[in-house]
Amino acid sequence: MADLLFHFFSILTIGSAFAVVYNHNAVNSALAFLVGLIGVSGLFVLLDSFLLAVLMILVYAGAVVALFLFIIMLLDMQGGERKKFSKPTAVAALMGSGLLAVCIVTLFQSFGSLYQPDATTVVPVGATLKNYADQLFTTYLLPVQVVGFLLLISMLGVIVLSKKFEGLGDVK
Amino acid sequence: MIDLYLDLPVWIQSALKGLIVIMVIIPIAGACSLAERKVSAWIQGRPGPNRATVPWVAWIPFFGKFLQRLGVFHLMADGAKFIFKEDVLPGHVNKFYYYLAPLVALVPALCTIVVVPFGAYFDAATETLQPVILANVDVGILAVFAIGSLSVYSLILAGWASNSKYPFLGGVRASAQLISYELSMTLSVIPVFLWVNAPGGNGTLSLFDVVQSQSQPGFLGGMWFVFLMPLCAFVFLVALFAETNRQPFDMPESEADLVGGFHTEYGEFKWSLFFVAEYAHMTIGSGVFVLLFLGGWNPLPWVPLAPLIAGLPIWLGGLIGIGVFLAKSLAFIFLFMWIRWTLPRFRYDQVMTIGWQKLLPLAIGNVIFYALAIAVIERS
Secondary structure, three states, X not given: OHHHHHHHHHHHHHHHHHHHHHOOOHHHHHHHHHHHHHHHHHHHXXXXXXXXXXXXXXXXXXXXXXXXXXXXXXXXXXXXOOXXXXXXXXXXXXXXXXXXXXXXXXXXXXXXXXXXXXXXXXXXXHHOHHHHHHHHHOOOHHHHHHHHHHHHHHHHHXXXXXXXXXXXXXXX | OHHHHHHOOHHHHHHHHHHHHHXXXXXXXXXXXXXXXXXXXHHOOOOOOOOOOOHHHHOOOOHHHHHHHHOHHHHHHHXXXXXXXXXXXXXXXXXXXXXXXXXXXXXXXXXXXXXXXOOEEEEOOOOEEEEOOOOOOOOHHHHHHHHXXXXXXXXXXXXXXXXXXXXXXXXXXHHHHHHHHHHHHHHHOHHHHHHHOOOOOXXXXXXXXXXXXXXXXXXXXXXXHHHHOHHHXXXXXXXXXXXXXXXOOOOOOOHHHXXXXXXXXXXXXXXXXXXXXXXXXXXXXXXXXXXXXXXXXXXXXXXXXXXXXXXXXXXXXXXXXXXXXXXXXXXXXXXXXXXXXXXXXOOHHHHHHHHHHXXXXXXXXXXXXXXXXXXXXXXX
């Protein structure tokens, strides 16, 4: 049963990821992204990390994608014309395909040599809430603060960029 | 009979349990629509629906007349109308999303019930109270919030797929409003879980444990959280109204300025799915409020359920637990209707001001205050 569900959610995630990229309609893309997030959170459930699964749905599926849709609808974006092939695009494509080639080669070289612990002996660390709290307030305290600070900076940036300073000449 | 049930594979058992719960929720949602008409009529001083009847029921001497006055047959006529009406598809809509939206409305509304305990029974073997619940997971309340937050897509999709102005405005309003009030809602329950999770524990977000911590002995232990944390309850209540799109917060629908809002282009059975979803949300929302702040299945403050049903047979005790919980939830649904027919609807800018400038600072201050207070109490 778990294997079947794993395959189901994996195919769902990968398929919807492709749908996000290849769709011309922005609303379709956003909804495919939503399905992909649900697939990922299904995979988290199969790994016994229920908190991550739920947070994935709550934060990303419930709020972030809803905001994406909000913006897409507000700006009424349609799939634009495909841009012409220019020199920078060619360079970017070359670098991208090179990276992909490296990834594929590594994948095939390391196939089977990955550390594969016996599933029965692995402790489901993510199953209890206390482990998350412990880790977040000890090992990962600095990264959490840094990420929070980054989000704050970006938020302030958006406010500054989008605010119109008319009638406040001296402030600007 | 029990053996036959226990011999079934696990997934069939779960499916059966889920089906039974859905078969309870949907009639409650239907009965709510009838109750809404009767309550509104009562508040506005008119009799409400009291004419429709079926001939052979009208012949029953006293009971038939009673059912007619109650308006039960209006409900059935409504249901029949929704099912048998022609399925109209407007020419200008995006067909796929137009059909998808009502389904997306109903599915999350019914899924949230999976992690909500709706009763408790006394297990004689272990001498403890056990929850009556479909899936007793540790993340309880977060799962409710997570699945509940998906219901915003039905409004957005319905508004967008309808491809006309008023539904579109409704969809845009829905996405902004639901996200704004989700913040205050999640912040308002933090003090509750700070209080429930004693230091040294493994940490739990389960709704069953919230009720258990309202059934402790002693003055503070047996106190319902609505008395212990009235401000949390208030913020949660306001956010709950906004999240379930009930007046005074029904901006996405707002028939005064948006015709019908997101469901303007919907008719017949698809419209009724939106309707059932709204009432199902309301039912489950009131259930969650009862569990968090009103002591769940404990009949009175400082009167826990466990000693009362300890000597009774297991099915009777369980039924009493479920009955107390349902009675409280239904009373709470009445509050929803009472407020709907008492307060006028806010303007849209007022909704946004209340959400971001009043409710959110209040919720944050509330969290800080209770965090300090709980720390002081735990120290002493």
